[in-house]
Amino acid sequence: MSLPSENAGQVPHTQWEVLDFAPAFYGFWEGEGEFHLSLYLLAHRLNRAKLIIDHMRVLFLSNEQFLPLSGGGSVGNYHLVRKLVERGHEVTVATPIYLGSEEVRRVEMENNIVLKPFSPFYLHRNISLRGPKYVLYGFLYTFHLLRLLLSGRYDVVFVRNCLLAFPALLLRPLAKCFYALSMTDFLTGFLHNNKSYPAKAVELLFKMERSTARHFDIVYVITPEMKRMLAAAGCHASKVHVSHDGVDTALFDPSKVDEKEVNDIRWKVGLEKRIVLFHGTVDGHAKEKLAEIIRGVTSRSEDMVFILLGQGKKYEELRSELESDRVMFPGYVPHEEIPKYALAADIGIIPYEHTFNSNIIITLKLLEYLAMGLPVVSTNLKSIDELFGAYEFVRLSPTTEDFIEKVLSAGFQEKSGEAVNYIKELYSWDKVTSRMVDALEEKYGKEVDVV
Known part of the structure; x- marks a missing residue:
């Protein structure tokens, strides 16, 4: 036969x-x-x-840069693409890339990918006029995507976040392939607390964003709350996978940090001091709460010191108000240097106020703190409470005063080996991206209807 x-x-x-x-x-x-x-x-x-x-041709779309890594979504993009390649899939990456042509070719060879970058202007979550620039980028990207679909053949279009979901869906009749969407937040969620935008317009945009998920074959979100919101908007729950967000446990590994670098940090601060660490973006609401926490803790304890890593306008305002030998502002620190600060510290803090987005996501700094065994004090944000509220290594505070009290008491808490192991087993990028690619391969195999 x-x-x-x-x-x-x-x-x-x-x-x-x-x-x-x-x-x-x-x-x-x-x-x-x-x-x-x-x-x-x-x-x-x-x-x-x-x-x-065994061999899917994947077109990977994102408005967040693939390289250089800038934290947040760019790190997730990098690890997800690496996992797809590791599984034997052919990946074309169409994201912003701020590298020279020689560097682009080197990245292609080192990662076994094809780069089709689209970088008409600098795009980052901390840029001025972020909203209009994001909208303009999405509009211009439509033409870039059209060229890619006309010049190549793909089995899967994989979109990270909703900004590029709209041009991707517009061109879906031309693409004629499997569509995947990964959402690490709701972009319109940032508008909920911005009084510059009419409330009805924000609500309409939010409904549009949630409804896009219905038109994809598989959808990934990072928290159960996001899944519930998509289901409420009409997206079938069976196609929505809670993949969680991830942390690079090869980088955030207590055993791999140079002990001398950790000792240097503690020596500068004072060996007898207890260090409270914050790293990340400081917005208006976080600035006021963070300032109140710092004043409250330093006024009640002589041996507690704050180290704040970051950059931006609000960060500089906070520096001008509070910088002293008890409150240190090293400024921007490359992502690969954050682990030594986390290992030197005694407490990590997440002082964000309750907002729409802060309640539905898990901030990456939480995972990074815990990966280093660092006890965490956080505002009792909804998704952090749901996923981590039962663990002793995360203390949740409903008020600023309670936050201050928990920081004062958490300074005597030992580093948590349980936290290190828990993050490694469930939230490492290797585990997160493996779950995502497993689900993609399974769902794609069913959709091609080969049996």
Whole structure:
């Protein structure tokens, strides 16, 4: 019996040498009659499914830069692309990239990917006029995506966050492939506390953003609360996967930090001092609460010192108000240097106010603190409470006064090996991206309808 040719032209990759179980299956069932023929065709189609899943051509879209890493979404983009390549998939990355042409070629070779960058202007979460620039980027990206779809063939279009979901959906009839969406927050969520925008307009934009998920074949979110909100907006719960956000546990690993660098930090602060660490963005609401916490703690304890890592206008305002030998502002610190500060510290803090977005997401700094075994004091934000509220290494505070009291008492808490192991097992980028690619391969295998 010869190999069936039914639908053979639809197989996107004909590397038959990767097959393993099918030859034995073919030989075992080869015989006469309709029963044997049906089993034979089943084996062939199962084998074709494996072939497709083993090698998908993925077009990866994001408005956050692939390289250089800038924290937040760019780190997630990098690890997700690396996992797709590790699984044997062919990945074309179409994101902003702020590198020279020689560096771009080096990145392509080192990561075994194809780069199709789109960087008409600098795009970052801390830029001025962020809203208008994001909208303009999404509009211009439509033409970039059109060129990519006309010049290449892809099995999967993978979109990170909703800014590029709109141009991707607009061009879906042309793409004719599987669509995946990963949401690490709701972009319109940042507008909820901005009084510059009419409330009805914000609500309309938010409904539009949530409704986009319904038009994708698979959707990833980072918290159960985000999944509930998408389900309430009409997205079938079965297609929404809570993948969680991740942390690079190869970088944030207490055993890999140079002890001398940690001792240098503690020596500058004072070996007998207890260090409270904050790193990240300081916005208007966080600035006022953070200032109140710092004043409250330093007025009640002589041996507690704050180290604040960051940059931006509000960060500089806070520096001008509070900088002293008890409150230190090193400024911007490269992402790869944050672990030594976390290991030197005694407490990590998340002093954010309750906002729409802060309640539905998990901030990456929480995972980074915990990966280093650092006890955390946080505002009792909804998703942090749901996912971490039961653990002793995270203390949640409903008020600023309670926050101050918990910082004062948490300074005597030891580093948590339980936190290190918990993050490594559930929130490492390796585990998070493995879950995401597993779900993609399974869902894509069903959607191609090969059996």
